[in-house]
Amino acid sequence: MGENEFKYVQEAFDTNWIAPAGPSIPLFEKSLKDYFHVGAVAAVHSGTAALHLALVNLDVKAGDYVICQSITFAASANPIVYQGATPVFVDSETDTWNISPESLKEALEDLSQKDIKPKAVIVVHLYGMPAKMAELESICAEYDVPIIEDAAEAAGSNYLGKKCGGFGRMSVISFNGNKIITTSGGGALMSNDWHLIEHARFLSTQAKDNAPHYQHSHIGYNYRMSNVSASIGRGQMEVLDERVRKRRSNFDFYHTNLDQLPGISFLDEPYGHYSNRWLTTIMVDPAKTNGITREHIRIALEASNIESRPLWKPLHLQPVFREFPYYGGKVSETLFQNGLCLPSGSNLTDSNLKRVVQVIKETLSSKL
Ligand SMILES: *Cc1c(COP(=O)(O)O)cnc(C)c1O
Numbered sequence: 001m002g003e004n005e006f007k008y009v010q011e012a013f014d015t016n017w018i019a020p021a022g023p024s025i026p027l028f029e030k031s032l033k034d035y036f037h038v039g040a041v042a043a044v045h046s047g048t049a050a051l052h053l054a055l056v057n058l059d060v061k062a063g064d065y066v067i068c069q070s071i072t073f074a075a076s077a078n079p080i081v082y083q084g085a086t087p088v089f090v091d092s093e094t095d096t097w098n099i100s101p102e103s104l105k106e107a108l109e110d111l112s113q114k115d116i117k118p119k120a121v122i123v124v125h126l127y128g129m130p131a132k133m134a135e136l137e138s139i140c141a142e143y144d145v146p147i148i149e150d151a152a153e154a155a156g157s158n159y160l161g162k163k164c165g166g167f168g169r170m171s172v173i174s175f176n177g178n179k180i181i182t183t184s185g186g187g188a189l190m191s192n193d194w195h196l197i198e199h200a201r202f203l204s205t206q207a208k209d210n211a212p213h214y215q216h217s218h219i220g221y222n223y224r225m226s227n228v229s230a231s232i233g234r235g236q237m238e239v240l241d242e243r244v245r246k247r248r249s250n251f252d253f254y255h256t257n258l259d260q261l262p263g264i265s266f267l268d269e270p271y272g273h274y275s276n277r278w279l280t281t282i283m284v285d286p287a288k289t290n291g292i293t294r295e296h297i298r299i300a301l302e303a304s305n306i307e308s309r310p311l312w313k314p315l316h317l318q319p320v321f322r323e324f325p326y327y328g329g330k331v332s333e334t335l336f337q338n339g340l341c342l343p344s345g346s347n348l349t350d351s352n353l354k355r356v357v358q359v360i361k362e363t364l365s366s367k368l
Helices: 005-014 024-036 047-057 078-082 101-113 133-142 194-204 227-258 294-303 331-338 350-365
Strands: 040-044 065-069 086-090 120-124 147-150 170-174 187-191 281-284 339-341
Touching (some): 005 227, 024 187, 024 227, 040 194, 040 227, 047 120, 047 147, 047 170, 047 187, 047 194, 078 086, 101 133, 120 133, 133 147, 227 350
Parallel strands (some): 065 120
Antiparallel strands (some): 040 187, 170 187, 281 339
């Protein structure tokens, strides 16, 4: 937490606004609107809820198809299944790890041959690295399919100078506890079309029609953010840029100390891509490390009480999504096989970072 979160929460208690209504919610939404340069924002319970509302807004229902990047957190795709629709997974490209424009085109072309027009394409900025929005936008425009931007991991990233979270027909941000800023749990749906956001707000508060009694002509959801969470969010927005600087300096430290080691590589920023470096990730190539794998490094870190994790397991390989269509090759699968997320918190000290580097170097110089 920064300096002012507690002050704003105290205000919520002092004024007794402990509800999914209250003065912090529009103030938080205004700060998001200004930061991400979007027309309108609805603050909700979670990023997952925001994605769900995005799909409801596009009238995604049983029999529909929605395209989604395969290597991502399951929450990117779960709401497609909540709606009874079919997710179609697409492989990544090697230079951003995000949805491959080539494989996306292949998927759209093949679906169009089968007379299927997907309702949306969900684009993710994995670990904060912006996807190639210009290419993706032009492909999606060609097939007339709207983009939903899953910017859950990318608050503070930008692409060609434009903030991630400001692309697509609608975009989604998460304030879950593991993200770069947090409201303990929370999310937001953003768009330049304020009608969509107005409707999402209506749906997120149980879809109550304008009447003195409880009158409903839509199925609603209880997804609205609480005034207490929004109070935390107001404080967090004041420190977002500082958090991005810290995360990027974590990346720089690891990069400076590990990049020259044979078999270890980092994801560079392609021209025009500015990553918040939410998590620092490395790729381990066992052909160049005398057989030391990602898993050897992970286990050695664990033995030193340091938590690290493999990259997201591609969704087309997950038991629960296995039956759904997939387009592409083995890029995301290889990322999962060889990739590792290093400790990346905003509160890591220099000595924490040095310890991580030391264990990785020792592991790489050990004999199998
Ligand atoms: C965290 C995350 C979500 C879901 O956000 P929650 O606020 O945890 O529901 C969705 N997509 C991606 C890529 C995420 O990392």
